[in-house]
Amino acid sequence: MFTLDSRLKTDFLGSVLKTPLLLPAGVMGISASSLLYAVQSGAGIVTTKSLTLQPRKGHDGPVISPVEGGFINAMGLCNPGIEFGIKEISEFKIKSFVPVIASVFATEPEGFVKLTEFINDSEADFIELNLSCPNVSAEYGVPLSSSPVIVEEVVRAVTDISKIPVIAKLSPNVPDIKLLALAAEKGGASALCLINTLGPGMEIDINIGRPVLKNIFGGMSGPCVKPIAVKLVYEASSVVKIPIIGLGGIMTGADAVEMLMAGASIIGIGTGIYYRGMDIYRKVNNELNEFLMKKDFKHIDEIKRINIDG
Numbered sequence: 001m002f003t004l005d006s007r008l009k010t011d012f013l014g015s016v017l018k019t020p021l022l023l024p025a026g027v028m029g030i031s032a033s034s035l036l037y038a039v040q041s042g043a044g045i046v047t048t049k050s051l052t053l054q055p056r057k058g059h060d061g062p063v064i065s066p067v068e069g070g071f072i073n074a075m076g077l078c079n080p081g082i083e084f085g086i087k088e089i090s091e092f093k094i095k096s097f098v099p100v101i102a103s104v105f106a107t108e109p110e111g112f113v114k115l116t117e118f119i120n121d122s123e124a125d126f127i128e129l130n131l132s133c134p135n136v137s138a139e140y141g142v143p144l145s146s147s148p149v150i151v152e153e154v155v156r157a158v159t160d161i162s163k164i165p166v167i168a169k170l171s172p173n174v175p176d177i178k179l180l181a182l183a184a185e186k187g188g189a190s191a192l193c194l195i196n197t198l199g200p201g202m203e204i205d206i207n208i209g210r211p212v213l214k215n216i217f218g219g220m221s222g223p224c225v226k227p228i229a230v231k232l233v234y235e236a237s238s239v240v241k242i243p244i245i246g247l248g249g250i251m252t253g254a255d256a257v258e259m260l261m262a263g264a265s266i267i268g269i270g271t272g273i274y275y276r277g278m279d280i281y282r283k284v285n286n287e288l289n290e291f292l293m294k295k296d297f298k299h300i301d302e303i304k305r306i307n308i309d310g
Contacts (some may be wrong), residue, residue, distance in 0.1 A: 004291045007299050012243060012266055013165045013190050014046065014262065015125060016100045019044035019288075020300060021256070021281050024193075024247050024268040025103035025128065026050060027168075030080060032091035040099045042281030045266065046092075047101040050130040053114055055081040056111065059215040065203055070222015070249070071116045071271060073199050076214035077105055077130075082115055086122035099125040109157040110196025120163045125207055127164055129154060129189075132171035132196035146174050148183035156186030165190035172198050172232055181236035192236060193245040193268070197221045209226075219269045225249045230262045251275060253287020260303045 003290050010020040023046040029032040030049045038046050057080025065072050078250045079085065082104070089100055102124035102282050104115040112129060131151060151168065168184035170177065172195035181192055197219025203212040211217075229248025246264025249258055251272045259267050272280050291299065 001249075005285075005292075007292050007297070008044075008046065008285060008288060010100075010266060010300060013126065015045070017044035017099065017266065018284050020260075020266040021045075022245060022247070022266050022268045022279075022286060023047055024270040025101075025130065026075065027270040027273060030085050030088050032088045032095070033091045034094055035088075035100065036279065037243075038281065039096050041278045042285050043098070043269075045099045046075060047128060047268075048089065048103050048124075049079050050103040050105040050128075051079050051082045051085040051115065052077065052105055052192040053082055053111060055084070059213075062213055062247055063215070064218075065212045067203060067220070069224030070220055071274075072199070072203055072213065072218040072220055074200070074213050074218035075196070076215065086118060086124070090123050092125040094212060096216045097289055100126045100215055103128040103130050103169070104290065105130040108167040109154045112154050113157050113161060114156045116162050120161070122172050125164060126190075127158070128167040128169050129158060130196075132169050132173075142153065146171065146180075150181045151180055152187040155184050155189050159188030167191045167193050169193040169196060170236075171196050172248070174226060177232045177235050178239045181240045185240045185242050189242060190267075191243045191245060192240065193247070194236060195225070195232055195248045198225050221248070223249045223251055223271075223275075226251075226255060226258075230258055233259060233264050234262040250284075252281075253284050253291055256284055256288055257291055257303055260300070263304075265304070287307075 008019045023038040023043045025047040026049045035046045059076035063075050095109045099231045102119050106112045166187040170180050199219045200217035201220050228247030233246040243265035246259040247268025256267045
């Protein structure tokens with residue numbers, strides 16, 4: 001454990017975070033111990049793996065493969081189900097005051113509503129609607145968030161009954177992110193989260209003449225997606241007034257600053273754990289502090305006020 005600089009304190013939907021760094025969904029699983037490990041490593045807020053009404057086995061392996069600049073994966077949203085998930089959230093809350101986001105996934109509004117009813121009886125601080133998974137067979141590779149109409153419908157159905165703030169996680173695999181961001185805001189979302197993995201993409205093992213992934217297709221993550229993530233966060237933040245969780249290829253403090261300048265309020269670090277270890281949160285916090293000192297900024301919010309449009 002280490003002490004964080006007070007200049008990194010960030011307000012997010014009424015919760016004061018010690019740092020704007022977030023553990024995204026799916027990176028460390030669902031167990032209370034893994035979420036706590038992220039907090040001890042320097043994350044200011046954590047997200048559960050996306051939970052479904054019933055346990056999901058996910059896709060058969062291989063489900064992940066390193067490629068140039070990142071990874072391609074098709075996990076298939078394997079998870080132990082919502083009831084197990086909220087028990088782990090309660091266990092986490094016994095040991096930590098750090099806010100936790102319960103991520104949930106369904107394929108229709110009714111499913112999201114049922115999941116929200118479970119979350120309403122949990123100790124989660126926020127609920128994230130995963131509208132953006134690109135490698136679930138039930139969607140044939142097309143994320144729910146490809147349709148502004150569906151995004152607004154799902155978000156509105158959840159916000160009508162949710163007791164906690166609702167975060168809409170959007171896909172980068174859409175023609176116009178602005179329309180999706182506005183639809184989520186209109187539906188009542190308190191915040192947005194973007195981006196999820198790019199794609200789906202495909203990799204072939206030329207020695208055996210077969211796709212590397214058993215699922216054939218998978219989503220791209222890692223440093224290679226950062227420029228696209230920054231661009232989409234910038235576009236979304238130009239049209240909505242709600243805060244944005246920016247993630248996708250964040251590896252360093254400089255990457256985090258870039259995402260803040262693009263319009264994000266907090267920053268997710270996921271695949272970066274593979275490259276820099278679980279200690280990446282501490283490292284990026286220190287790098288953010290160094291940037292603040294170099295620029296003589298008193299608080300991290302001063303980064304967000306920079307007008308990159310000139």
